[in-house]
Amino acid sequence: MRLIAHRGYSGIAPENTLAAFQKAIDAGCTTIEFDVQLSRDAVPFVIHDPTLDRTTTGHGKVIETTARDLSHCGAGYFARFGDTFEEEHLPTLEETLAFLKGKAQVFIEIKSESVFQNREDVEATKAQCDSDGRSRKDIAQEVHSEDNARGRDQESQG
Numbered sequence: 001m002r003l004i005a006h007r008g009y010s011g012i013a014p015e016n017t018l019a020a021f022q023k024a025i026d027a028g029c030t031t032i033e034f035d036v037q038l039s040r041d042a043v044p045f046v047i048h049d050p051t052l053d054r055t056t057t058g059h060g061k062v063i064e065t066t067a068r069d070l071s072h073c074g075a076g077y078f079a080r081f082g083d084t085f086e087e088e089h090l091p092t093l094e095e096t097l098a099f100l101k102g103k104a105q106v107f108i109e110i111k112s113e114s115v116f117q118n119r120e121d122v123e124a125t126k127a128q129c130d131s132d133g134r135s136r137k138d139i140a141q142e143v144h145s146e147d148n149a150r151g152r153d154q155e156s157q158g
Contacts, residue, residue, distance in 0.1 A: 004107065005029040007048060014077035015055060016046045017088045018099050025103050032100060033107040036093055043067035044093035047075075050111065056090055067092070 008020025052058030076085035
């Protein structure tokens with residue numbers, strides 16, 4: 001049986017963080033699904049929402065925030081986990097791929113906000129996944145509409 005962790009083991013650690021990915025691996029998951037949004041300067045970050053407000057210490061839209069500012073966002077999701085994960089930060093795609101290499105396969109969802117913002121940067125993000133030396137079993141998928149993204153999220157929660 002193949003176990004896939006949606007945003008990592010987000011029931012016990014903040015979603016889309018290295019801590020959540022490690023907890024999923026420790027629990028026996030062989031594939032990690034996570035989301036990617038591009039920063040204003042086209043650096044891919046691992047975050048589901050188009051805005052920073054729900055799960056990080058930042059505010060505003062990811063696509064309007066520089067990589068430097070995003071790298072300073074805490075991602076410990078204080079509202080849900082208190083200070084248990086206060087050291088967690090918003091990881092980049094590069095950092096996440098390096099962390100998961102040899103530990104788990106990945107399913108990467110490139111969110112629509114990034115797809116519509118700059119097609120060339122999305123293609124560069126896919127190329128980054130390919131150049132990481134991963135097998136073709138690893139997937140980078142684009143979500144082309146908010147309705148499609150909402151439908152997937154509702155299905156996975158139901």
